[in-house]
Amino acid sequence: MENNISIEKSKTTKIQDVDFNNLSFGSVYTDHMLVCDYKNGAWETPKIIPYGNLSLDPASKIFHYGQSIFEGMKAYKDEAGKIFLFRPTDNHARLNKSAERLAMPSIPESHFMEGLETLLKLEKDWIPTTAGSSLYIRPFMFATGVGFHASPADAYKLIIACAPSGAYFSGKVKVLIEQTYSRAANGGVGYAKAGGNYAGQFYPTKLAAEKGYQQIIWTDDNTHEYIEEAGAMNVFVRINDTLMTAPTNDRILDGITRKSILKIAEDEGIQTEVRKIKVSELVDAANNGSLKEIFGAGTAAVISPLAGFGFDGKDYDLPELEAPFSARLKKRITDIQYNRAEDKFGWRHEVK
Template identity: 60%
Template sequence: MATTINITKRTDTKINNVDFNNLIFGTVFTDHMFYCDYKDGQWQQPQITPYQAMSFDPAARVFHYGQAVFEGMKAYKDEEGKIFLFRPDQNFKRINKSSARLAMPEFPEDFFFEGLTELLKLDSAWIKPGVGNSLYLRPFVIATEPAISASPAKEYRFMIILSPAKAYYAGKVRVLFAEKFSRAANGGVGFAKAAGNYAAQFYPTSLAQKKGYQQVIWTDANSHENLEEAGTMNVFFRINDTLITAPTSDRILDGVTRKSLIQLCDDLNINCEVRNITVSEIKTAAKNGSLKEIFGAGTAAVISPVEAFEHAEELFELPEIENSYGSLLKDSMLKIQHNLAEDKHGWRYEVR
């Protein structure tokens, strides 16, 4: 198996046409992309080429049976121009875990990290220094074999594309607790970053948006009583001085930001419980004043504070508080990611 990447560089650059102060998340892409095909039972020669459209057969299985998984990562640049990733080993493990669940071949670790490194070195100018600036990395795998029989594909393409980013959500969000629709069920693919998980959320989320809410916080499929995660984020609840987040399961994504925040809580002496939490518990806490914060946590959003939630036609506004746990944790996370604070857990990965 080849261990070096075939690199074709772009002769010019698109960067001078980009307004980095007015980025719309996920709509602007850098000069290059990485891809590697799986054929004849093995991964082929990895490629880096200029970012461009690609052609696929109409019968490619991804279009018919949804064999597609992805990851979300970020690269950061400090004031000295050094480039860092945040816990990329976790993303590598998770994309292969997701692939395995969808009967797709796992990607080699050396290809993954070499691809990331060479791509980021080529497009390093797209990573702007400063807290809040980042380069969003989207590794993904799709089934490319042209066949419409209902079985796993024999051919795949692994790709990485890059998109400069600022904050994913501006300001606080309003959420709706799910009462009818479900994101995932026991024994399903909720733990995987399968493309179909997100497609299935779009309709109920659009209904919530028509009511003035940005996101849905999903409840379990059986009882719709246990609060689990939001559309693009894991979710944390603060009752008095305790943070609570749901345990991972078949239904809940093992978020890299989530697990990092749990560790940061320990570092900062914030009590954090990983346990089931119910709609009724949160509504009771909101009514008696002990519910202090709700926030989402994810790679794109980092932390998104929630200002209000609705359930069963009851609306609850959350209080404005100073020195919130969400803001404290976000500040701590960003400082580690941007090389502005000690990295006692070895989370930063320098791109050399």
């Protein structure tokens, strides 16, 4: 390999203790992880080492100024035991887009892809084969350079860790349309996968949970008139037979699943619209029966259908459909991911 990635194998393995038929999301970790340090203006050669704790200086800038970004990916095994990734170069590109926004160094594609593939080949037995399961992959980068002065760090660490996981959500969820708090603002970092974006969501989501809702539909920061995201996912709305989602901007993540859904919907002959969607339009459609579906879209859940939403003290239930778009689109995506169907879009990447 171009980068001559070194591998330090773990002396023990935890794999025999894992019940692969009952995996919660992201709570069991594989034996190894990839680490790569940025020092003196350059990335060092990636290394694969046993999964374990980190040692950091208390003055590391991650603790003080929050330079931290991440991605979410999955590895899949088909019936023949071949390993596949889904649009991995898109994740690499988005990680670098996040890095640029937080004044962090970009990661060479060779480091990212070769390191990831080397790690997956080493951890191939950790990729589950039970239905709906996969190996969740978490690449993340944070500031290790030290100093209390408010400026970008001079050193960073990239880690790729993996967790065999089952389905992210079970059943439909009920959401509250947020009217007070905002996930992101114009000119901010909402489009980046920055750790702080998610920390800021926890408190409003806790308040919604106290009212009996599982998640929030975020609205724009200025007027709270337009829906933007559902929890940590992009959001889709079906009114009659038209599928709609908000356009990406400074506040909305350019989701890889989102892009895939739009492309597959077009291929399926489903009418799509990428435009701003008013909360009042959603309420009117719920009242007149034209609102058929709302679902979240993201790597972890792929597609998560919503059972209903709350707004202005009133709950609106969504209909139970025999053949929802959400199920149809999810099947198309997962069939590509698990190598069960033709990939006419060139999204599937085999790890050889």
